[in-house]
Amino acid sequence: MNRYQLPLQPPPIKGFLRWAYTLSITHNYEETLPWYYTNFIQMSCTKHFLEKRQTFFFDFFRGKPNELNFNNPFLLTCAVNYELLSGYRPDELVEFMIGRIKQGYYAIVFIDESKITASPAYEGDAFPHHLMLSGYDLKERTFDVSMFDFNQVYRTFKIPFEEFISACESMKRLIESGLEADHHTFFYRFNGEHPFAFDPVAVADQLRDYLNSETHLNRINYNPDGEVFGLETYEYLQMYFKAAAVRHPALVWPNAVRHLHLLWEHKKVMADRIRYFTQRGIIEQDEELQQTFEELANKAKLLRDQLAIAEMKGDDRIYAKMPAKLEAIKEREPELLERLLKRVEAGQPVGT
Numbered sequence: 218m219n220r221y222q223l224p225l226q227p228p229p230i231k232g233f234l235r236w237a238y239t240l241s242i243t244h245n246y247e248e249t250l251p252w253y254y255t256n257f258i259q260m261s262c263t264k265h266f267l268e269k270r271q272t273f274f275f276d277f278f279r280g281k282p283n284e285l286n287f288n289n290p291f292l293l294t295c296a297v298n299y300e301l302l303s304g305y306r307p308d309e310l311v312e313f314m315i316g317r318i319k320q321g322y323y324a325i326v327f328i329d330e331s332k333i334t335a336s337p338a339y340e341g342d343a344f345p346h347h348l349m350l351s352g353y354d355l356k357e358r359t360f361d362v363s364m365f366d367f368n369q370v371y372r373t374f375k376i377p378f379e380e381f382i383s384a385c386e387s388m389k390r391l392i393e394s395g396l397e398a399d400h401h402t403f404f405y406r407f408n409g410e411h412p413f414a415f416d417p418v419a420v421a422d423q424l425r426d427y428l429n430s431e432t433h434l435n436r437i438n439y440n441p442d443g444e445v446f447g448l449e450t451y452e453y454l455q456m457y458f459k460a461a462a463v464r465h466p467a468l469v470w471p472n473a474v475r476h477l478h479l480l481w482e483h484k485k486v487m488a489d490r491i492r493y494f495t496q497r498g499i500i501e502q503d504e505e506l507q508q509t510f511e512e513l514a515n516k517a518k519l520l521r522d523q524l525a526i527a528e529m530k531g532d533d534r535i536y537a538k539m540p541a542k543l544e545a546i547k548e549r550e551p552e553l554l555e556r557l558l559k560r561v562e563a564g565q566p567v568g569t
Contacts, residue, residue: 230277242407295403
């Protein structure tokens with residue numbers, strides 16, 4: 218078998234690779250949709266990002282697990298570190314990865330992205346990151362990989378075996394020298410035998426948590442005091458942009474476009490969720506609710522695009538405009554989410 222490619226779908230969420238990698242696999246299969254639409258409701262962000270000079274993260278929240286490791290019920294997961302992989306010579310490591318792909322495993326490999334030609338980090342400082350292998354071509358001596366390219370676009374393309382080896386060897390040296398921690402390599406195989414029926418109770422609980430700016434997910438395993446949830450995340454997004462507008466010295470690693478991209482993805486998922494619920498008879502049809510969430514998604518996407526264009530032009534004035542624009546979106550959400558909550562609580566779920 219000289220050429221082989223595991224199935225992939227464009228991921229519905231790709232603000233972070235943990236979503237893009239896992240969902241590009243599971244979205245091949247319709248039976249995963251009840252799980253998908255039961256999840257991805259809550260949002261969280263970093264609370265003390267200025268006081269403690271922490272990187273500000275804004276993202277979907279599913280209870281603080283490692284999303285790359287054992288948190289998707291439709292993925293059988295194996296994890297290894299570089300210590301376990303150290304016995305393989307470079308050519309053997311390529312053969313090992315090819316063997317796992319043949320067995321149906323997607324390989325999420327921890328590498329130094331500065332060795333990957335298509336990466337925005339190419340030939341710069343070391344950049345530890347994961348990339349996903351989903352296929353190979355023995356004649357071309359290439360792997361099919363998914364990652365963000367030099368234009369920050371998530372896509373799947375080919376890289377030579379030699380480039381993959383160089384990225385792994387560099388990462389291995391960084392770990393052995395103590396300059397970087399090992400974030401492990403993961404192998405996923407689709408688990409089609411996992412049953413999951415739509416769970417209206419879980420949806421209602423997450424909607425209430427979002428509205429109340431709190432979380433009850435997996436509280437026995439972590440302390441959420443350093444994070445903000447649900448509607449309150451808008452306050453901290455606004456704080457972030459106010460800090461960016463004045464170039465606050467405590468603001469670490471600004472990445473404003475990604476924050477607004479994730480805001481758009483959240484509104485888009487909510488609009489898609491309402492459409493799915495309606496089509497499946499899970500909730501009563503509500504065209505106004507559907508349309509309004511689609512409008513919010515369009516507004517969030519417009520904000521992201523405006524910010525991306527302004528940053529390319531070096532125009533920092535846009536940061537000061539964002540808090541008011543975010544407030545306009547926030548003001549619409551409570552009424553809409555309460556309306557959706559009532560629909561979910563009153564509905565009679567059908568099918569899976």
